[in-house]
Every structure is written in C-alpha cells, then in structure tokens.
Amino acid sequence: MNLSLFVQCLVNGIMIGGIYALVSSGFTLILGVMKIFNFAQGQFYMLGAFVTYGVSVALGMPYLVALIISILSMGVLGILVYIGIIRWTYSGFFQTVLATVGFSTIAKQTSLLTFGYREKVLPAVVRGIINVSDVTLSGGKLFIIFVAILIMVSLHFFMKRKVGTSMRTVAESIDVASLLGISPTRIFWLTMGIGCGLSGIAGGLIAPVLCASVLMGEHIFIMALLVVAIGGMGSMTGALLASFVIGIVESFAYQFVGELNLVAIFILLAVIIYFRPGGLLGKPLPIPTAE
Amino acid sequence: MKLRFGFIVIMVTILLSGTLLNVTGTEAAPSVLKLGVTLPMQIREALEQQRWLRLFAKLINEQGGWKIGSENYTIEWIFYNDEYNAEKARTAVERLIFKDNVKHIINQWGSAPLIATIKLSDPNKILVIGTSISDEPVKPDYKYVFKGTDPVPFGTGQSIFGALEYKKRGAKTLVIINPDDATGRARTEQDKRSLPSTGLKIIDSLFWPRGTVDFSPIATKVKALNPDIAWLAATSGEDITKITVALHDAGYKGIIDCDNMHTGIIKDIIAKVGAEYLEGSMSALFDARQYQKDPEMGKYIKAYEKEYGEWNIEGIMWMGPWFTFKGAVEATQSLDVDVLSGYLAKSPPPVRTLCGWRTAIARPDLGNLRTVAAVNTLWKGIMKGGKMVPFAPLSSDFIYKSWIEAYGMKDVYEKYWKEHGYPKFPD
Secondary structure, three states: OOHHHHHHHHHHHHHHHHHHHHHHHHHHHHHHHHOOOOOOHHHHHHHHHHHHHHHHHHOOOOHHHHHHHHHHHHHHHHHHHHHHHHHHHOOOHHHHHHHHHHHHHHHHHHHHHHHOOOOEOOOOOOOOEEEEOOEEEEHHHHHHHHHHHHHHHHHHHHHHOHHHHHHHHHHHOHHHHHHOOOOHHHHHHHHHHHHHHHHHHHHHHHOOOOOEOOOHHHHHHHHHHHHHHHHOOOOHHHHHHHHHHHHHHHHHHHHHHHHHHHHHHHHHHHHHHHHOOOOOOOOOOOOOOOO | OHHHHHHHHHHHHHHHHHHHHHHOOOOOOOEEEEEEEEEOOOOHHHHHHHHHHHHHHHHHHHOOOEEEOOEEEEEEEEEEEOOOOHHHHHHHHHHHHHHOOOOEEEEEEOHHHHHHHHHHHOOOOOEEEEEOOOOHHHOOOOOOEEEEEOHHHHHHHHHHHHHHHHHHOOOOEEEEEEEOOHHHHHHHHHHHHHHHHHOOEEEEEEEEOOOOOOOHHHHHHHHHHOOOEEEEEOOOOHHHHHHHHHHHHHOOOOEEEEOOOOHHHHHHHHHHHOHHHHOOOEEEEOOHHHOOOOHHHHHHHHHHHHHHOOOOOOOHHHOHHHHHHHHHHHHHOOOOHHHHHHHHOOOOOOEEEOOEEEEEEEEHHHOEEEEEEEEEOEEEEEEEOOEEEEEEEEOHHHHHHHHHHHOOOHHHHHHHHHHHOOOOOOO
C-alpha cells in the first residue's frame, strides 16, 4: 500500500466516520439520558436525507437552508415521537423498544409509499477535486468532514453548559434531577430533539455525496449499534472515537478483503469486548447473579 | 293467491329477459387472464417494465380484449415487489400461485428472484418466462421455464464488441466491478471467460453488496489498480451513478463501461461530474426511438409517450419475455401451460421486441436441446458530447457466434448444428 492509497483510504474512513459519529452521537445521547434504545434512529437519518432532497431539489431552495430545515424538522419529529409514543411506554424497557421498532417500520413504509423505491440523486453541493500529489480529495467529502467535526465540537461545548449538565444529571438520576428543580420531561424533549436532529443532519450531509434512499436507514442503524458497543454505552466520547475507528477500519479493510470488510469490524468488536467488556470508554454492565 | 301469482309472473319475466338477452347476442363478459410477476421495485428497470406491461395490457383491453381460441380475455396484472431478494421473491410467488391462482409468470427479472421462482413454479406447472444472467433456468431440470431475454449471449456479444473497440483506442487492462449476488457473480464469470479472447487483461474483479450506498472504498481500490477500463457490466440503476461519481471523486481517469447507461442515469452523472467524464464510454443503446423502424414497435413507443407523458428507456431491453409470451399465445391460440411450453421448446419463429429480435436457441452445452434460451439483438451506443448516440447494431448471428467462441463451446454447438440445423436468425 503506497502513501497516496493510504491517505485516500484515511480520508474515506474519516468521512464515513463523521457520518457515523453524528448518527451514533444522537443514538448515544438518547440512550445515555433516557436509557432507551431508539430503533428508529436510522429512519431519522433517512428522512433527513429526503427532507434535504425535497427542500433543495423539489422546492429549489439553497442547500444550506435545506440542511437547517432537515435538522429542525427531524428534531421536531423526535419530540413528537416522544410525546406521542415513548412517553406512554417509558416505564417499560421492552415496551419502549417495541414502540421505536414500530415507529421505524411505519416511517420506512410511509416513506416507501411516498417516495418509492427509486433513490433520489441530489446535485453535488461542493464540486471540484483537490489533487495533492497522487491523492484525490473530493470537495463534497471534505465538506462533510468539516461540518461533522464542527457539529461534534459544538455538541461537546453544549454539553458543558447548564443544559448539558442538566442532561447529565437526569441521566444519573431522574429523582435527584427533579429535586434540583430540573424538569425531566423538558430534558427528554431536548434529548430527543437533539438526538434525532443529529441523525437528520447526517442524512442531509450524505445525500448530495451518495443519494437519498428509503433503505439507507437500516445500514446506518447497524453501524450505530456497533459504535455504541465498541465505544461504550452512554459514552459520547466513546461513540465519537468508535465512529472514526469503524469508518477507517471499514475503509482500509476493503482494500485487503473486499466485500468482507464488515467482517473486519465484527472481529474488531469481538477483540475490544474481550479486553474491555464495557467498550472503549464505557463501563461494563453488571452481570446479574442469582440470589 | 294473487301475491303468489304475481311473484311467479315476475320470476318468469326475469328468466325470459335473461334468455332473450342471450338469444339477441349480447356478449358474455370477457374472461380475465391473470398474469403475475415479482419485480425489484427499487430499480428503475423494474419500474419501467411494470409500466410497459401495464401499457400492453391496457392496449389489448381497450381493443375489446385478447381473443385466444374461442374465448375473449381481459388482462389483469398482479405485481409484487421482491426487492431483488430470493426469499422475498419466493414468498411473493407463493402468493401468486396459491392465492392469486396465476398460471403464467411473465417478465420475472434477475437471477436471484428467478431461480427462487422456478424452484416453486415448475413443480406446480406454472409457465415462467423471464430474464436472468444465471444459466440455472435453462438447465434441462425445468420444463416450464424460458428466457425471454437472455443477457448471457448478448452480454457476451456486446462485451466483446465493446472490448475490441476500446482495444483499438489503446486500452489494455480492465477491472470488473459487479454486485455481490447471483447476477453479479454470473456476469463476472461470463466476462472472465469472454474478455481475454479480445486481448484485454483482467487485473481484478471486485464485488459490492446490494444496498451499498458508499462506493468510496471500491473507487479507491480501482484507482489504486489503475486499469484502462472500469467494467461495470451487471451494475444497473442508480448504482451506476453512485459508482461513477465515486470513481470520479477518487480521481480515476480511465474509461467507464457499463451495459445499462440510460438517459436518466447519464443526466444524473453529468449533473454531478460533468459530461467530459463519460466521453467515449460505450453502452447498450436502449433508446429505441433512435433505431427502431418496425411499425408495430413504433406504435408501442408512441403509446408509451401518450400514456405516461414522457419517455424512459430503462425497461426497453427487458420486454423480451412479454413478446415471447404474446407470440406463443397468438401462435397456439392457447393458454394451456403444456401447449405453450411445447411450442416455445421447439424453435418457434423469432419475435420482434422493442429493441430488436428475440430468437429462441437451445443450450446443448448444458445438455438442453429444447429452445429455452434466447438471442436478443441490440444496438451499441457511445457517449459523445454528453449524449448516448448510435454506434453500431449487433446482429443475432454476431452475438450468437461470438458468445459460443468466447466460451469455447464451438465443438458442442457444431455437433448440435449438424443434427438439428443452425438457428434461423431474422437479421
């Protein structure tokens, strides 16, 4: 493997890692604060791509406007899902899982009926290629990496502010948070809004580079689960780290094993779980013992 | 008493009316001919096939139905989505056969769905006319299965034709890129057998799982291998756009060859990477308006434009099964599956299709002397100034012979021709 191929693979991996980071950060946030597995996380990604397509292509508005609408609309949808579905099943873990699975199915089937199976191709947002020696860097990919990093950095600083502290308090204990005057309901609204909005913007970012497809939510959800498993449940930093690790491993592995590159990721998962059962930066789950 | 008498009068009147209506020649309502198919609705080619099939049915129904034997039929299509997945195709075909009572499955498309279909349909005596790269459907194991469009001979013929043209331009190497399923694997094997005969060297063959959205890793690998030609072969629909854009973004500067480059796809690619990137690329030419001279096919083309208010070409190459079925039904005046199969298996006359001719051929190389496979003709196009323009027609004879020679089957076929005669091609 020569240097240009190495750099090319690295850039590919960072780009797709950035997308994984956005989706899995949202997933991890919801998991960490609300303790629920949002099985519909991938569908917000898919819907975000279609909203971006609809606003920028069908309505002819600027792409950045479409991106903003994508994040806001998915955030609002996330809140509505909480109010309409999750709030009523919150007391039971499995009930909530089933509820999100149900919403995921509804979202996908409704999208199929509305958009059809045909993938929607968006025009390139950032055209042009930068050639550095033998390395080719596409403008579109560099844009995704830049925006993804910007959002992750913003999220990091956001979590350090009062709202972020409130979210961490609720994550630790809802009762203590209530005693401190923090409204768990409002925090849940905010968590769902941000978590789903992150997926929405990920979809909006990737759509011009790849496409908007009704089937795109399923793959990204599996990757989000892998990120959480490798990075550690509830750890945002772990999710961020694992996203880029997975993206880079996936990219490099293809050069050596072709279409079996996902196997490399599962091998990575097995190795990490063996040595660190809680993931890279998470805590191991307590093993229940019979009493 | 009066009430009873009145009731009797009314009943007799009704009965007499019914009888008189029959005597005066009121036609019985036409019977319904239910035809079924499962198609992968996420792919443009399949959606267009659906449109064409609906159109053909509409045209027949509007003329008062299809007179077959002594009965008149209106056609009713039943479509299911198989998502190009064998399990889903099988489930859908079960429904077609056991719930919908369909006896004829026409235009089944793609190796994985077709193979799943025929394992169920053949024991249940259902006529299946479809399209697949895989040779499985044309093995002697099946009695009621036929290929209406067979990508194997025409794919080989057009690959060889294209490869020779690229070689004239100085190309020496290529990388094959195909989906990782039965179709892609079969097509890769096919090209590995045929392309070396042109003098081109195959550096590598790469596969991608169906559903892949990000082709950056594949594009990066292609760039690293640096072939003169990126040979997309069995790739279709929006996957062509995604791979081509990924290759462009990875900095690949060679020729991109793809059998299925349609107008819509070309438009999408040009919007993303510019027209120059595809200059000189060759593909099968699917826009029948650019070369179709047959009046009947011309009528279908006009009817499509009138019905849908637009023109799309993605389905044109794949309508061979419909015309094969239509030809067989009209020749035999029967819908009986055994009658139709018997007719199709014994060198039926060639039929015109939207993009050329379909001639039935046997596969003695597979031990099948029934004419279950097909040679389909097509035109080759070339990208010039952002448009796919006609380059050259490929005749049935060229396709047939180049495929046989490329596969090293000359001995088997020469023996077959001695005993059974050379196929009668119309062009």
